[in-house]
Amino acid sequence: MTSSVSDDPVAVGRKKLAVFKFASCDGCQLSLLSCEDELPALAEQIDISFFLEASSRIGTGPWDIALVEGSITTPEDEQRIRSVRRQAATVVTIGACATAGGIQSLRNWADHDEFLRCVYARPEFISTLASSTAVADHIPVDYELRGCPVDRYQLLSVLRDLIRGRTVRLPRHSVCLDCKRRGTVCVEVAQGIPCLGPVTHTGCGALCPAFNRGCYGCFGPSAQANTGSLIRTLAEGGLPEARRVALFRSFNAAAPEFRIDERAARSDIGSSGTGRGELS
Numbered sequence: 001m002t003s004s005v006s007d008d009p010v011a012v013g014r015k016k017l018a019v020f021k022f023a024s025c026d027g028c029q030l031s032l033l034s035c036e037d038e039l040p041a042l043a044e045q046i047d048i049s050f051f052l053e054a055s056s057r058i059g060t061g062p063w064d065i066a067l068v069e070g071s072i073t074t075p076e077d078e079q080r081i082r083s084v085r086r087q088a089a090t091v092v093t094i095g096a097c098a099t100a101g102g103i104q105s106l107r108n109w110a111d112h113d114e115f116l117r118c119v120y121a122r123p124e125f126i127s128t129l130a131s132s133t134a135v136a137d138h139i140p141v142d143y144e145l146r147g148c149p150v151d152r153y154q155l156l157s158v159l160r161d162l163i164r165g166r167t168v169r170l171p172r173h174s175v176c177l178d179c180k181r182r183g184t185v186c187v188e189v190a191q192g193i194p195c196l197g198p199v200t201h202t203g204c205g206a207l208c209p210a211f212n213r214g215c216y217g218c219f220g221p222s223a224q225a226n227t228g229s230l231i232r233t234l235a236e237g238g239l240p241e242a243r244r245v246a247l248f249r250s251f252n253a254a255a256p257e258f259r260i261d262e263r264a265a266r267s268d269i270g271s272s273g274t275g276r277g278e279l280s
């Protein structure tokens with residue numbers, strides 16, 4: 001049996017939260033669900049009206065806060081995300097899929113029809129777009145939380161700020177700065193390990209370099225990411241062109257700053273992205 005929020009007298013006066021899923025693996029929603037210690041207190045401060053991963057309750061809009069996981073990959077998604085925007089005062093996108101198109105955006109460089117023919121016995125029944133795009137390519141978004149998955153503590157912090165009406169402040173510096181802060185010796189300089197830390201958004205605490213591996217950019221581009229300079233440095237260090245392309249082509253491949261093609265990966269050209277909405 002389902003109920004709307006108006007059926008719940010306890011919820012009156014609290015902000016209403018809805019959590020929506022688009023094309024995604026559910027990992028970012030699970031990040032929120034895995035906050036076992038914090039969720040009971042959070043649930044007392046906010047009315048979790050619609051969160052199908054957690055509850056069969058189907059509350060109706062309008063909502064104060066909408067968390068959106070996943071990218072836009074079907075015509076139905078395009079309609080649904082506009083409906084979410086109309087009904088939500090604040091829209092927060094969570095994770096690499098929602099903020100940059102996710103790993104599924106690799107389709108943007110492939111033959112979409114060929115994929116359909118290879119995967120589905122009856123491709124004529126499949127209704128899907130040729131590209132996977134970020135939510136912000138379709139609607140105005142208030143806050144973007146990056147990462148694959150999103151950092152649960154950053155998510156909780158933003159939710160608390162929104163519940164209390166505080167200004168949400170999201171840092172946008174690079175993973176490199178976090179390495180310096182935690183005293184990690186640069187893996188690129190000291191060991192020659194290719195690392196996207198100089199152009200990758202903070203949020204993980206510089207996890208990978210702390211374990212002697214290069215950052216592969218799962219938190220997407222940082223503010224003013226100078227990908228052209230990094231590509232030249234990687235080329236000078238001997239990383240072949242194909243590997244330079246592959247390094248950027250993962251969870252955030254379609255983020256404008258990471259959206260490089262083979263031509264842009266050449267060290268003499270470099271890239272600072274092609275701009276949102278212009279798939280290369």
Ligand code: SF4
Nearest residue numbers: 027095096097148149
């Ligand atoms: S960003 Fe990563 S963890 Fe989150 S839904 Fe997408 S693939 Fe899953």
Ligand code: SF4
Nearest residue numbers: 204208215216217218
């Ligand atoms: S160091 Fe880079 S790849 Fe590793 S978790 Fe952080 S952002 Fe992701």
